[in-house]
Amino acid sequence: MSYVRKKPIRFHMPGHKGKGIPVEKRGFFINENIHKWDVTEIYGLDNLHEPSGPIKYSQERLAKLYGADLSFFLVNGASSGIEAILMSCLRPNKKIILPRTCHKSIVYGIIMSGALPVYIIPEWDENLKTYTQVSLEKVKKAFCKNPGITAALFVNPTYLGFCPDIRLARKITNKYKSILLVDEAHGPHFAFSHKLPKSAGQINADAWVQSPHKMLCSLTQSAWMHMKGCMIDPERLRQSINLVTTTSPSYILMASLDRTREIMEKRGKQLVEKALSMSESTRRKINAHTPFYCIGSEVKGDAFIHDIDLSRLVVNVSCAGYTGFEVERLLRKKFNISAEYADNSNICFLVTFCNSPKEMKKLVYALSKFKKKKVLRQPSLHFTRLTQKALSxxxxxxxxxxxxxxxxxxxxxxxxxxxxxxxxxxxxxxxxxxxxxxxxxxxxxxxxxxxxxxxxxxxxxxxxxx
Missing domain, CATH: 3.90.105.10 (Molybdopterin biosynthesis moea protein, domain 2)
Structure with a gap:
C-alpha cells in the first residue's frame, strides 16, 4: 500500500500503470467495489474449462483479432500457456530447440512434458552487455544434428525487445516438418502497428502465448494463447490448459481480458500509435539531452537482432559511467520514477498507451540530471558455451x-x-x-x-x- 500511496511514475508492468483501462465514460470495474465482480460459474456466466456461452464468444472474437484459429483466456499467466503448449505437442524424450536464455516457465514445461531441450546460446552484444537473439544458422545446424526434432520455440521479443526473423523461422520449421512455437509474452501489441515487429500470428506460427497485462491493459496474471493450423491437436491443447489452470478461475481476470480485447478491437491501432509516438519522441530526447544512449532501430542487423520493439525504452547507462542498478535506485528515490528492469549496463522502461506525455517529460528531465562519469569496465556476465548435461x-x-x-x-x-x-x-x-x-x-x-x-x-x- 505504501508504494501506491507514493503515486510513482510507473514505467513497469502491468501496462495499465495503475490507472484502469482508458475506455468510454461508462468506466471500468476496477474503479468500483471489486468484490461485487468476484463471481463463479453460475448460470449465464459460462465455464472457462468447458466454454459454451459468453466466454466461448469472447475467445472467438479474440481469435479473429489476432488471426488465429482458436484462442484461449488464461488466468494463471502466460507461464501456464507456455506449459500447456509444450505438453500438448511434446512427448517424453522428444526434442525441442530452445534459446538457452528462455524463461523459466519453458523449463517447467519441459519438465512436465518430459521432452529433451536442444539449447542454442543467443548472441552476446558486448557494447550493451546483454544477450540478443539466436542465430538462425545455428537453428538450421541444430535441426541437421538432431533428426526428428518435434518443435522449435522462439522468443518474440526478448525482455529488452529484440526480435528474431520469425518469418524465416517459419520457413525453417516448415522444411523440417516441425512445430513453430512462439513465446510472445512481451509482444501482444505487435499486431496493431506496421512500425512494430511481425507478430507470430502474421507469419502463421502453430501456437503462441501473449501477456496483455504486460504491454496492454489487462490485470496481472491474465494472459491469452492462440493456435493456428493442424500441427497441434486442439483437444489435447484444451486438456493441457485445464491441467495447469485453477478450477476456480477468476472472473475478474477474465473480464479484464475481455475488456482489453474489446478495446484493442475498437482502438488498438490508435492506442499503440500513441505509445509508439511517446516512445520515439522520448528516445530522441534522451539521446540529445542526457549522457545516456537509448537504443533504437539502428541496432537492427547487429548480433542477429532482426527487429526491435520500439515501444520500450532500453537505455544503456554504462557509456556514462553508471550501472543500471545505480540509475534505477536514484530515479526511484529522487524522482519517484519506477523502471521495469536494470542490470549492470542498462535500464529498461516499459511504455504503453496508459502512460502520458507528462510522465515521459519527467523521465527525460530526471535522466538529464545525471552527469557523465568515468566509464567503468563492466564484467561480461555471460556463458560462451553450453553447459554439460548429466540428466534431462x-x-x-x-x-x-x-x-x-x-x-x-x-x-x-x-x-x-x-x-x-x-x-x-x-x-x-x-x-x-x-x-x-x-x-x-x-x-x-x-x-x-x-x-x-x-x-x-x-x-x-x-x-x-x-
Missing amino acids: PREAFFSDGEWVLLKYCTGLIVQKPIVVYPPGVPCLMPGEIIEEEHIEMVQQLLNCGISCEGLRDGKVLVTKKG
Missing part, C-alpha cells in the same frame, strides 16, 4: 535433492534452476553439471545486487550422490 530436466527434477553451499558445488548436478529475476532466465538448468565458472558467475551476479531465485542461504539444491 525431468530426471533431475524427480531425483532426490540436497542443499549444498554454492562454493562446494563444482561437479554436482543442478536439481532446482537458479534463475535471474527479472527477467526470469535460468543461469543454471536442472540436469546441468555445475562448473567453477558457474559458481564465479553466480557470485558476481549476487555481488551486483541481482536477485537469483533457487538459492537458499547461499546453498544450491543439487541431486543427491548415489
Whole structure:
C-alpha cells in the first residue's frame, strides 16, 4: 500500500500503470467495489474449462483479432500457456530447440512434458552487455544434428525487445516438418502497428502465448494463447490448459481480458500509435539531452537482432559511467520514477498507451540530471558455451535433492534452476553439471545486487550422490 500511496511514475508492468483501462465514460470495474465482480460459474456466466456461452464468444472474437484459429483466456499467466503448449505437442524424450536464455516457465514445461531441450546460446552484444537473439544458422545446424526434432520455440521479443526473423523461422520449421512455437509474452501489441515487429500470428506460427497485462491493459496474471493450423491437436491443447489452470478461475481476470480485447478491437491501432509516438519522441530526447544512449532501430542487423520493439525504452547507462542498478535506485528515490528492469549496463522502461506525455517529460528531465562519469569496465556476465548435461530436466527434477553451499558445488548436478529475476532466465538448468565458472558467475551476479531465485542461504539444491 505504501508504494501506491507514493503515486510513482510507473514505467513497469502491468501496462495499465495503475490507472484502469482508458475506455468510454461508462468506466471500468476496477474503479468500483471489486468484490461485487468476484463471481463463479453460475448460470449465464459460462465455464472457462468447458466454454459454451459468453466466454466461448469472447475467445472467438479474440481469435479473429489476432488471426488465429482458436484462442484461449488464461488466468494463471502466460507461464501456464507456455506449459500447456509444450505438453500438448511434446512427448517424453522428444526434442525441442530452445534459446538457452528462455524463461523459466519453458523449463517447467519441459519438465512436465518430459521432452529433451536442444539449447542454442543467443548472441552476446558486448557494447550493451546483454544477450540478443539466436542465430538462425545455428537453428538450421541444430535441426541437421538432431533428426526428428518435434518443435522449435522462439522468443518474440526478448525482455529488452529484440526480435528474431520469425518469418524465416517459419520457413525453417516448415522444411523440417516441425512445430513453430512462439513465446510472445512481451509482444501482444505487435499486431496493431506496421512500425512494430511481425507478430507470430502474421507469419502463421502453430501456437503462441501473449501477456496483455504486460504491454496492454489487462490485470496481472491474465494472459491469452492462440493456435493456428493442424500441427497441434486442439483437444489435447484444451486438456493441457485445464491441467495447469485453477478450477476456480477468476472472473475478474477474465473480464479484464475481455475488456482489453474489446478495446484493442475498437482502438488498438490508435492506442499503440500513441505509445509508439511517446516512445520515439522520448528516445530522441534522451539521446540529445542526457549522457545516456537509448537504443533504437539502428541496432537492427547487429548480433542477429532482426527487429526491435520500439515501444520500450532500453537505455544503456554504462557509456556514462553508471550501472543500471545505480540509475534505477536514484530515479526511484529522487524522482519517484519506477523502471521495469536494470542490470549492470542498462535500464529498461516499459511504455504503453496508459502512460502520458507528462510522465515521459519527467523521465527525460530526471535522466538529464545525471552527469557523465568515468566509464567503468563492466564484467561480461555471460556463458560462451553450453553447459554439460548429466540428466534431462525431468530426471533431475524427480531425483532426490540436497542443499549444498554454492562454493562446494563444482561437479554436482543442478536439481532446482537458479534463475535471474527479472527477467526470469535460468543461469543454471536442472540436469546441468555445475562448473567453477558457474559458481564465479553466480557470485558476481549476487555481488551486483541481482536477485537469483533457487538459492537458499547461499546453498544450491543439487541431486543427491548415489
